[in-house]
Amino acid sequence: MKRVIADVGERLRAGEYKLTPRREHILKVLLENKDKHLSAEDVYNLVKQKAPDIGLATVYRTLELFLDFDIIHSIDFGDGCKRYEFGNSEEGEQHRHHHLICNRCGRIIEVNEDLLEDLEKRVSREHDFTVTDHQLKIFGLCRDCVK
Amino acid sequence: MKRVIADVGERLRAGEYKLTPRREHILKVLLENKDKHLSAEDVYNLVKQKAPDIGLATVYRTLELFLDFDIIHSIDFGDGCKRYEFGNSEEGEQHRHHHLICNRCGRIIEVNEDLLEDLEKRVSREHDFTVTDHQLKIFGLCRDCVK
DNA sequence: CTATGTGCAAATCCTTTGCAATCCA
DNA sequence: TGGATTGCAAAGGATTTGCACATAG
Numbered sequence: 514m515k516r517v518i519a520d521v522g523e524r525l526r527a528g529e530y531k532l533t534p535r536r537e538h539i540l541k542v543l544l545e546n547k548d549k550h551l552s553a554e555d556v557y558n559l560v561k562q563k564a565p566d567i568g569l570a571t572v573y574r575t576l577e578l579f580l581d582f583d584i585i586h587s588i589d590f591g592d593g594c595k596r597y598e599f600g601n602s603e604e605g606e607q608h609r610h611h612h613l614i615c616n617r618c619g620r621i622i623e624v625n626e627d628l629l630e631d632l633e634k635r636v637s638r639e640h641d642f643t644v645t646d647h648q649l650k651i652f653g654l655c656r657d658c659v660k
Numbered sequence: 661m662k663r664v665i666a667d668v669g670e671r672l673r674a675g676e677y678k679l680t681p682r683r684e685h686i687l688k689v690l691l692e693n694k695d696k697h698l699s700a701e702d703v704y705n706l707v708k709q710k711a712p713d714i715g716l717a718t719v720y721r722t723l724e725l726f727l728d729f730d731i732i733h734s735i736d737f738g739d740g741c742k743r744y745e746f747g748n749s750e751e752g753e754q755h756r757h758h759h760l761i762c763n764r765c766g767r768i769i770e771v772n773e774d775l776l777e778d779l780e781k782r783v784s785r786e787h788d789f790t791v792t793d794h795q796l797k798i799f800g801l802c803r804d805c806v807k
Numbered sequence: 808c809t810a811t812g813t814g815c816a817a818a819t820c821c822t823t824t825g826c827a828a829t830c831c832a
Numbered sequence: 833t834g835g836a837t838t839g840c841a842a843a844g845g846a847t848t849t850g851c852a853c854a855t856a857g
Contacts, residue, residue, distance in 0.1 A: 531831075533837065553822080568839040573822060589736050593847090594821060613789050622787055629796075632775045636798060640769055642760050644800040649776075651783060653791040678856065680812065700847075715814040720847060722812095740822095741846060 514544055524582055538563050539575045543585060543599045550588065550596040550621060588648070590614060590621065611649040617658035624651075661691055671729055685710050686722045690732060690746045697735065697743040697768060735795070737761060737768065758796040764805035771798075 521540055522532035532540075542559045543551070551559070557572045576597055579585040586600045590612075613622040629647055637644045668687055669679035679687075689706045690698070698706070704719045723744055726732045733747045737759075760769040776794055784791045 529836090531836070533831085535838070566839080570823075570840080571838055574838085577823095589738070591734075591736065611783075613783065613787060613791075615789075616792065622789065624783055624787065628779045628782070632779075633798065635775070636758075636760065636771055637800070640760060640771065641803040642762075642769065642798070642800050643802075643806050644798055645763065646799040648797045648799070650795045651780065651789070651791055652793040652795070653784070653789055655790075656788040659790050676811090678811070680856075682813070713814075717815080717848075718813055724848095 514541075517544060521579075521582075521584055524584070525578075528582065530578065535564065535567060535571055536575050536578070538567070539572060540579070540584075543579075543597065547599050548623075550590070550598055552594045552596050554594070556597065588612070590619075590650075592619075611651065613651045613653065613655070615655040615658055616652055617654055620655050620657075622655065661688075664691060668726075668729075668731055671731070672725075675729065677725065682711065682714060682718055683722050683725070685714070686719060687726070687731075690726075690744065694746050695770075697737070697745055699741045699743050701741070703744065735759070737797075739766075758798065760798045760800065760802070762802040762805055763799055764801055767802050767804075769802065 518532075518537060518540060522537075525532050525536075538560050539556060541563075542556055546559070549555075553569070553572050553576060556576065557567070557569050560567050560572065576585065576587075579597075580587060583600060585597050587595045587597050589595055610626075611624040611628075613624060615621075629649065633644045633647065636642065665679070665684060665687060669684075672679050672683075685707050686703060688710075689703055693706070696702075700716070700719050700723060703723065704714070704716050707714050707719065723732065723734075726744075727734060730747060732744050734742045734744050736742055757773075758771040758775075760771060762768075776796065780791045780794065783789065
């Protein structure tokens with residue numbers, strides 16, 4: 514984790530930005546919740562525990578900054594707000610994972626394999642489109658809700 | 661098109677709703693723009709040409725209604741508003757098509773083949789998840805923007 | 808006639824922005 | 833010191849809601 518923070522700091526500095534204490538707190542919260550899908554408000558509430566005087570606007574601004582630097586990704590599950598997750602791009606895994614979304618309980622299950630390579634190749638050939646990323650949501654019913 | 665309207669009317673009535681003139685206008689606009697991805701505001705402006713005194717709220721309420729009845733689908737391309745498209749579920753094609761989104765010019769290209777069957781089977785087996793639908797967005801650069 | 812549908816305006820929700828104060832290199 | 837960063841409050845944009853009136857069946 515320290516490694517990641519240092520890395521992010523370096524990346525930001527390379528772009529003329531600073532990794533301020535505020536931003537570091539936000540980054541930590543994101544790292545500590547890698548598996549969750551936090552909204553800006555969620556992040557705000559979590560960061561407030563460490564830095565009670567932080568403003569919501571700062572959270573938004575920082576998330577925007579992290580997005581620009583591809584440090585995090587945002588997804589929209591259609592619940593009215595964007596959600597953010599730490600992007601594991603350090604592992605050389607360019608593509609993000611996919612999500613199974615339960616229509617009934619709203620549970621979100623992550624699928625970590627990337628199964629779209631063939632499809633992408635085909636699509637990019639047929640449509641003359643240079644693929645850089647993709648996002649797949651699969652809707653349905655989870656184990657518990659099928660019953 | 662008449663056929664579709666009649667069909668929608670029947671479906672609504674079966675659910676205790678009416679296909680009022682207002683709703684029919686909205687439906688027509690959606691049908692006439694099958695290939696586009698209209699926002700609520702877009703629909704509003706188009707319907708106003710036929711029924712100038714329609715209210716934006718009615719458009720929202722009707723779109724919501726159509727969504728409930730699976731008459732249309734909504735997608736979010738991340739431009740700040742939901743976009744709607746007529747769902748071709750009549751043709752027995754349960755799954756909707758996919759979208760290639762150009763990161764540069766914002767162009768959206770539709771891919772009509774459904775290439776995810778295998779993937780879905782695998783995922784549903786591995787995660788004990790009953791798939792009902794999916795949504796795939798592929799990001800990248802279109803032909804013109806690659807240059 | 809009665810429930811449903813509608814227009815309008817106000818309210819809401821998430822997010823962004825302006826600005827003065829603060830911080831850090 | 834000077835530009836970047838921040839908190840606060842206000843603004844913004846999309847969507848929803850309350851309510852009185854209109855309408856369909």
